[in-house]
Amino acid sequence: xxxxxxxxxADRAHSAGRTVVDIAAAVANGSLSAVAVLEENLAxxxxxxxxxxxxxxxxADRARERATQIDADVQAGKKVGRLAGVTIALKDNxxxxxxxxxxxxxxxxxxxxxxxxxxxxxxxxxxxxxxxxTNLDEFAMGSSTENSAFGPTRNPLxxxxxxxxxxxxxAAAVAAGFATASLGSxxxxxxxxxxxxxxxxxxxxxxxxxxxxxxxxxxSSLDQIGPFTTTVADAALMMEVIAGxxxxxxxxxxxxxxxxxxELSKGxxxxxxxxxxxxxxxSSPDVLAQLEAAFDALRAAGATVVDVQMPSMxxxxxxxxxxxxxxxxxxxxxxxxxxxxLRVDAKDLNSMYGxxxxxxxxxxxxxxxxxxxxxxxxxxYDAYYGKALKVRRLIADDFAQAYTKxxxxxxxxxxxxxxxxxxxxxxxxxxxxxxxxxxxxxxxxHAAMSVPFGTGEAGLPVGVQILAPALGEAPMFRxxxxxxxxx
Amino acid sequence: xTTPVNTSSGASASVNLSSIVATAEQLIDxxxxxxxxxxxxxxxxxxxxxxxxxxxxxxxxxxHIDPVTLGLPGALPVLNRHAVELAMxxxxxxxxxxxxxxxxxxxxxxxDLPKAYQISQYDQPLNIDGWLMxxxxxxxxxxxxxxxxxxxKSTHAGGAEGRIQGSDYSLIDFNRAGVPLVExxxxxxxxxxxxxxxxxxELRGILLAVGASDxxxxxxxxxxxxxVSVHKPGTPxxxxxxxxxxxxxxxxxxxxxxxxxxxxxxxxxxGVVKQQTLHWDDVAGRTNVLRxxxxxxxxxxxxxxxxxxxxxxxxxxxxxxxxxPPLPAARRAALATLTGAGKESESVAVIVERGQDxxxxxxxxxxxxxxxxxxxxxxxxxxxxxTPRVPAxxxxxxxxxxxxxxxxxxxxxxxxxxxxxxxxxxxxxxxxAKGFEAMATGALESIVDQAIAADPQAWAKYKAGExxxxxxxxxxxxxLSAGKADGKAVTALLQAKASS
Numbered sequence: 013x014x015x016x017x018x019x020x021x022a023d024r025a026h027s028a029g030r031t032v033v034d035i036a037a038a039v040a041n042g043s044l045s046a047v048a049v050l051e052e053n054l055a056x057x058x059x060x061x062x063x064x065x066x067x068x069x070x071x072a073d074r075a076r077e078r079a080t081q082i083d084a085d086v087q088a089g090k091k092v093g094r095l096a097g098v099t100i101a102l103k104d105n106x107x108x109x110x111x112x113x114x115x116x117x118x119x120x121x122x123x124x125x126x127x128x129x130x131x132x133x134x135x136x137x138x139x140x141x142x143x144x145x146t147n148l149d150e151f152a153m154g155s156s157t158e159n160s161a162f163g164p165t166r167n168p169l170x171x172x173x174x175x176x177x178x179x180x181x182x183a184a185a186v187a188a189g190f191a192t193a194s195l196g197s198x199x200x201x202x203x204x205x206x207x208x209x210x211x212x213x214x215x216x217x218x219x220x221x222x223x224x225x226x227x228x229x230x231x232s233s234l235d236q237i238g239p240f241t242t243t244v245a246d247a248a249l250m251m252e253v254i255a256g257x258x259x260x261x262x263x264x265x266x267x268x269x270x271x272x273x274x275e276l277s278k279g280x281x282x283x284x285x286x287x288x289x290x291x292x293x294x295s296s297p298d299v300l301a302q303l304e305a306a307f308d309a310l311r312a313a314g315a316t317v318v319d320v321q322m323p324s325m326x327x328x329x330x331x332x333x334x335x336x337x338x339x340x341x342x343x344x345x346x347x348x349x350x351x352x353x354l355r356v357d358a359k360d361l362n363s364m365y366g367x368x369x370x371x372x373x374x375x376x377x378x379x380x381x382x383x384x385x386x387x388x389x390x391x392x393y394d395a396y397y398g399k400a401l402k403v404r405r406l407i408a409d410d411f412a413q414a415y416t417k418x419x420x421x422x423x424x425x426x427x428x429x430x431x432x433x434x435x436x437x438x439x440x441x442x443x444x445x446x447x448x449x450x451x452x453x454x455x456x457x458h459a460a461m462s463v464p465f466g467t468g469e470a471g472l473p474v475g476v477q478i479l480a481p482a483l484g485e486a487p488m489f490r491x492x493x494x495x496x497x498x499x
Numbered sequence: 500x501t502t503p504v505n506t507s508s509g510a511s512a513s514v515n516l517s518s519i520v521a522t523a524e525q526l527i528d529x530x531x532x533x534x535x536x537x538x539x540x541x542x543x544x545x546x547x548x549x550x551x552x553x554x555x556x557x558x559x560x561x562x563h564i565d566p567v568t569l570g571l572p573g574a575l576p577v578l579n580r581h582a583v584e585l586a587m588x589x590x591x592x593x594x595x596x597x598x599x600x601x602x603x604x605x606x607x608x609x610x611d612l613p614k615a616y617q618i619s620q621y622d623q624p625l626n627i628d629g630w631l632m633x634x635x636x637x638x639x640x641x642x643x644x645x646x647x648x649x650x651x652k653s654t655h656a657g658g659a660e661g662r663i664q665g666s667d668y669s670l671i672d673f674n675r676a677g678v679p680l681v682e683x684x685x686x687x688x689x690x691x692x693x694x695x696x697x698x699x700x701e702l703r704g705i706l707l708a709v710g711a712s713d714x715x716x717x718x719x720x721x722x723x724x725x726x727v728s729v730h731k732p733g734t735p736x737x738x739x740x741x742x743x744x745x746x747x748x749x750x751x752x753x754x755x756x757x758x759x760x761x762x763x764x765x766x767x768x769x770g771v772v773k774q775q776t777l778h779w780d781d782v783a784g785r786t787n788v789l790r791x792x793x794x795x796x797x798x799x800x801x802x803x804x805x806x807x808x809x810x811x812x813x814x815x816x817x818x819x820x821x822x823x824p825p826l827p828a829a830r831r832a833a834l835a836t837l838t839g840a841g842k843e844s845e846s847v848a849v850i851v852e853r854g855q856d857x858x859x860x861x862x863x864x865x866x867x868x869x870x871x872x873x874x875x876x877x878x879x880x881x882x883x884x885x886t887p888r889v890p891a892x893x894x895x896x897x898x899x900x901x902x903x904x905x906x907x908x909x910x911x912x913x914x915x916x917x918x919x920x921x922x923x924x925x926x927x928x929x930x931x932a933k934g935f936e937a938m939a940t941g942a943l944e945s946i947v948d949q950a951i952a953a954d955p956q957a958w959a960k961y962k963a964g965e966x967x968x969x970x971x972x973x974x975x976x977x978x979l980s981a982g983k984a985d986g987k988a989v990t991a992l993l994q995a996k997a998s999s
Contacts, residue, residue: 107573120572127566129573228572233804261575262806339804342606345615346570350671361663365608388606388799397801 032098032193032246036139039097042086046079046097049192050141053099056189057143065165066184068104069112070144075099078141093138095253100135101191103182104145105152106237107226108132115228116160117150119347119354119372129226130261131195131237131254138253143191146181150374151344152202152230154178155446158437159376166433167210169472173430176206176446179240183210186240193250194240199231200332201425201450203238204462208425208475211464212240213247213492216450218482219457220265222251223258229343231336232263234454244463244492248272251485270485276493281314283487286418286479289319292326292448295427298468303424306465306476309498310422310491320414320421324406328452331407333444334387334400335455340377341384347372379440408456415481420491423449425462425475449477459484463492465499520732521690530729532759533736534689536751538702539680540712541649541720542585548648548679549576549618556718560672568677570613575805578602582679583625586646587811587819589681589711590626592826593641593702599810600625600645602803607796611651611671619647619682621800625809631685631705632828633697634843640686651676681711687726687736692755696748699723703748704827704852716747723751727758728772737762738772742786744779754779758786830856837863838873846877854885867895868902871911879915888922896926907985910935935983943976943984947992950975962997969993 030049038044054072061067082097102108105115107125109132114120128136136142149159157165157180167175168188175184179196183206186194196203198216207214215238222237229235239250249272256269287307295303307317349355349368356367373381387396414421426446436443453460459482462475476495480488521531544554550567566574587597603621624645631639652675657667683702689695703721706714714721723746728739740762745754762772776795777786825833834856835842850856855876862872872894880887897918901911914929929935950972951958960968969990976989 107571113572115572123572125566125571125573127571127574224573225575226573229805231804260577262577263804338801342604342616342799342801345606345608346572346613348608348610348615350610351569351613352571361610385799388801390797390799393799393801 029189030192031243032095032241032249033243035098035192036095036249039082039086039139040092044097046082046086046141047076049097050075050079050099050143053143053190053192060168060188061190063166063171064168064184064188064190065163066101066146066168066181066188066190067144068114068116068147068162068181071111071142072144074111075141075143082139082141093140094249095135096139098140098193099143099191100140101143101146101182101185101194102132103148103152103179103194103196105148105197105228105230106132106145106195107228108142108145111145113145113228114162115151116148116162117347117372117374117377118161119368120228120352121161121354123353125226127226129237130223130258132226134254135195143185146179146185146194148181149178149202150377151228151340152178152197152199152235153340153376153380155201155205155443156431156433156436157181157184157206158433159374161374164433167430169211170430170470173432173472174209174435176209176426176430178202178206179214180206182240183207183212183214186210186212186242192241193246195237195250195254196240197227197230197235197237198450198454199234199236199336200454201447203240204450204460204475204477205426205446207240207462208464208473208477209430210240211473211475212242213244213461213463213496214238214240214475215247215251215461216453216459217251217255218265218459218485219454220261220263221255221270221459221483221485223254223261223264225258225260229339231339231454232343233339234332234336236454238461244489244496245273245276247461247492248276248489265483270483272485272489275486275489278490278493279313280310280490280494283310283315283420283491284418285310285315285317285491286320286414286421287317288322288325288414288421288423290321290323290325291423294445294448295424296429296469299424299426299428299474302466302468302474303422303476306422306495306498310494313494313498315491315494318418320417322407322410322414322452324403324410325452326448327403328407328455329444329448331400331403332447332451332455333383334396335404337380337384338387338397338400339384341381341388344373344377344381376440404455407452411452411456411458411479411481419480419487420484421479422491423477423479425449425477429468429470429472429474453479456482458482459488461488461492463495465495519688519690525691526732527729527759528763529731530759530763531732532690532692532755533687533728533730533739534692534695534755535687535726535739536683536685536689536695536698537724537726537741538683538685538699539649539722539724540589540683540706540714542582542679542681543710543712544579544582544585544679546579546581547677548579548582548646549677552677554678555674556720558674560670560674563674564676568613568673570615576618576803578806578809579679582646583809583811584815584819585679585709585711586625586644586681587816588709588823589683589706590629590644591816591820592705592709592711592823593626593629593631593644593683595626595629595641595644597626597811597816599623599808601808602646602806603800604803606799609650609653610669611653611673611676613651613673613676617648617650618803618806620645623808625811631698631701633694633701637694637697639688639694639698642684642686644681644683647680647682649675649678649680687728687739692752692759695725695755696752699748699751700852701827707854708824708826708830710824719746722746725751725754725758727755727762729759729762729766737766738774740772740775740777740786742777742779743789744781746781750779750781753781753784754786757784761786827851834859834873838869840870840873846873849877853880853883855880855883855887857885858887858891861891862894862898865892865895866899867891868898871898871901875911875915878912879919883919887919889918890923893918893923893926900926900930904985904988906930906935907983908987909982943980943988944992946976946979946984947972947989947996949979951996961993 182194629641655666
């Protein structure tokens with residue numbers, strides 16, 4: 013397929029309308045200047061960023077320098093990378109050397125890492141131009157980006173609504189045309205859910221496929237970095253650049269990046285697509301209608317739809333809210349005011365710890381630190397954390413069983429389209445339920461992605477989630493490309 | 500105590516009826532002492548356990564640091580394979596089983612712990628179920644020897660006694676943070692403070708022999724925590740106290756003796772021993788309470804998600820086992836056999852500790868007298884490295900000259916000192932230069948006869964059985980020979996003459 017065809021939907025908000033694949037090809041052959049691409053994005057930022065608030069930091073000067081260099085390299089006939097001139101926004105929990113990395117938390121405000129995350133280095137090596145650091149729910153804890161210490165991000169498609177979260181800034185940046193693509197991190201759905209709410213493609217790779225080195229950890233056994241793009245082909249190319257073994261991450265899988273762009277034209281003829289018969293309830297009718305349409309489209313393209321069971325799916329949420337906070341309580345303990353970030357002075361060491369962390373962390377972060385600390389405490393470990401690990405095993409077993417019958421599974425990404433600000437902030441449990449479909453994949457360490465498929469309430473995009481087994485990126489992208497073609 | 504496994508008794512003491520029983524002489528006023536040791540040693544790797552920063556002691560503070568060492572956000576640990584190999588070497592030397600293992604996080608807040616958790620091993624350590632043999636064939640069980648990372652080093656300035664409470668400010672050096680440690684946890688099989696000292700000393704010898712650590716207690720690359728409890732023989736173990744900051748072998752003995760006495764006196768006066776962590780004050784010679792069980796940290800151990808399980812394969816384990824050098828106990832036995840000294844004699848222990856036993860073998864190999872070489876090396880080579888500068892052949896020559904009575908022991912000693920000073924030399928030429936030429940048996944006999952003739956009274960007394968009288972005769976011979984006669988040879992000659 014020609015990547016420029018994309019989804020071509022009228023409700024798409026990105027002004028430039030360029031794709032990663034287009035830009036990389038055009039900049040490399042000299043028919044498009046990297047500076048021009050960047051200036052389009054910067055113009056969009058100037059026009060709408062005050063309203064959207066996708067960024068914690070726009071690195072316009074650095075980006076201009078970089079784009080100019082790439083154009084000069086092209087002029088000089090030097091070989092440029094696979095992402096030459098592609099503008100990319102980075103979630104502000106990925107370390108960027110010398111550039112503030114805050115996790116949208118007061119406790120890290122002003123902190124400049126002395127090193128680049130592996131993904132940042134890989135993108136830079138291929139000629140990407142970084143536009144800025146995007147807003148997120150503090151330390152990636154949330155599903156609406158309302159938990160940012162620096163104020164919420166608005167959904168560019170309807171600014172009275174949330175962009176989803178926690179990678180809401182990264183999703184909004186691409187949806188608003190502030191960048192061609194972006195990176196998010198996904199611990200329980202933090203890429204897929206905002207992708208769905210903003211009408212984008214969002215990928216949560218197999219655990220270990222993309223290096224976590226330089227990603228500020230939330231739930232280390234769950235976190236994965238992945239791309240937001242406007243097309244499936246763009247996501248495939250981004251994956252090829254960022255994935256692959258990294259010796260600096262011990263959990264990185266010992267294999268090269270999967271070749272995905274070649275998969276996109278293969279179609280789904282003969283593929284078996286799973287439909288979960290005991291899916292958790294609560295999805296809105298507009299979302300379920302699009303899911304049915306997606307099954308129909310795949311069937312029409314030659315796939316078979318088969319019934320599978322996931323009895324443990326609902327327990328995934330419970331297990332997740334023990335495992336992720338437990339790991340977070342440990343991962344966030346280093347923010348103690350001793351070496352970097354915020355310090356609130358006090359009369360002695362313990363008071364300094366308390367005062368710093370009380371002032372530095374927001375409510376949701378504190379809630380999860382407390383949950384996680386409790387779950388790991390002596391006398392409670394077996395009942396909570398220990399049991400959550402068993403549920404994790406059950407979920408993996410359920411998936412293993414399901415994947416004996418099918419190659420991929422379709423579910424909604426989010427139970428609803430983008431919701432209004434404040435709808436769920438007073439009820440953490442309602443917010444947590446946003447991730448009921450996305451969480452099990454993280455617990456199992458499998459691959460998943462969200463692709464936009466039709467619209468629902470108020471003409472807002474609906475995302476369909478494609479689940480695939482570990483290292484099942486190739487079949488997953490075949491399904492995604494087919495759904496994109498069916499639009 | 501840093502592991503989930505009790506090394507000594509806790510409150511639930513019913514299972515702790517030990518099969519190892521102190522002898523009557525080992526009891527203290529009828530009380531049996533039970534000691535378990537947790538020894539931390541820094542491994543002699545080039546780099547840290549999880550990062551590429553140098554593992555070096557004594558450099559400028561905060562010069563061996565990096566994002567992993569400092570626990571910067573986003574930094575991830577990568578396990579140092581050489582550290583694993585050294586830990587395996589130690590485990591195998593301690594007769595442990597090397598097994599598939601995992602890493603856990605031990606969570607607690609302290610400024611010198613950069614991530615606010617220490618990566619350690621918990622329920623699946625690398626090495627388990629070993630033992631270490633003390634002199635006298637006393638076998639001390641080794642529960643486990645696991646890998647973990649060291650913390651940074653805090654210095655508290657101003658205020659009281661270098662403690663954080665009341666200090667004006669604290670300085671932290673992160674050079675030590677992330678240095679690989681092995682914690683060796685003994686079973687509570689030790690029954691006397693002497694055994695505890697022997698255990699530490701023997702363990703140190705093994706560490707040095709296998710090259711796992713430089714094991715310098717004074718620099719903190721080997722540190723001991725001591726668990727002490729007392730009970731009446733045949734009854735369950737008493738409540739244990741853990742003593743920290745015990746930084747020399749001598750202190751191990753002193754701390755245990757002090758603590759045993761304190762616990763016995765406490766019980767005898769109607770008190771109850773509380774489970775506590777104590778701090779050994781080496782200057783005052785006493786323990787002080789650091790914390791009680793009630794305010795002990797809950798470390799919230801859980802599997803370290805940034806690392807994958809470690810399962811050394813059989814081939815790796817066997818390769819490490821096959822490459823193990825001879826260990827101190829075996830080397831002492833070999834040296835004892837070679838030299839005819841007792842295997843628990845001090846000279847044998849000292850030479851093996853210095854690693855100079857190979858050298859004595861070399862002396863013997865070139866025809867030297869091993870027994871004399873043992874004495875020479877013990878006396879004169881204390882400051883020499885494991886392979887002394889003096890060529891083994893020179894010591895062999897010296898030992899033969901003394902053995903063949905070409906030199907007196909005093910002369911031999913003089914030449915030995917000269918060999919050490921000069922890093923070797925032609926012993927025959929040196930002896931000649933000093934006028935230490937051989938005194939032939941014939942020449943000696945004529946001098947002995949002269950001495951007898953000059954002092955017939957002494958000779959008569961000696962012949963009559965008065966042993967003391969020989970002194971005057973030997974003295975006279977030495978004088979007549981200008982010190983060149985060998986005292987032993989003179990005595991033997993006088994004895995022979997008296998009994999003929």
